[in-house]
Amino acid sequence: xxxxxxxxxxxxxxxxxxxxxxxxxxxxxxxxxxxxxxxxxxxxxxxxxxxxxxxxxxxxxx
Numbered sequence: 001x002x003x004x005x006x007x008x009x010x011x012x013x014x015x016x017x018x019x020x021x022x023x024x025x026x027x028x029x030x031x032x033x034x035x036x037x038x039x040x041x042x043x044x045x046x047x048x049x050x051x052x053x054x055x056x057x058x059x060x061x062x
Contacts, residue, residue, distance in 0.1 A: 006034065013038045030054060 006017040015036045022029040032050040037043050 013042075030057065 001021075002017075002019040004017050006015040007013075013036065015034055018031075018033040018035070020029075020031040020033075022031065032053075034043070034046050034050075037046060
């Protein structure tokens with residue numbers, strides 16, 4: 001697990017980012033968890049950002 005501070009672009013909020021890689025028999029789960037984001041719009045934006053990151057990981061693995 002990686003647990004780091006995440007600074008928003010305007011540096012107004014220090015969010016906390018947690019990344020976990022959880023192995024299973026034939027698959028792996030990659031989990032992103034963000035805490036202390038300033039509002040719902042920021043949460044929605046980061047959700048889209050991390051979904052894109054996961055898609056990029058999948059494309060490189062396949």
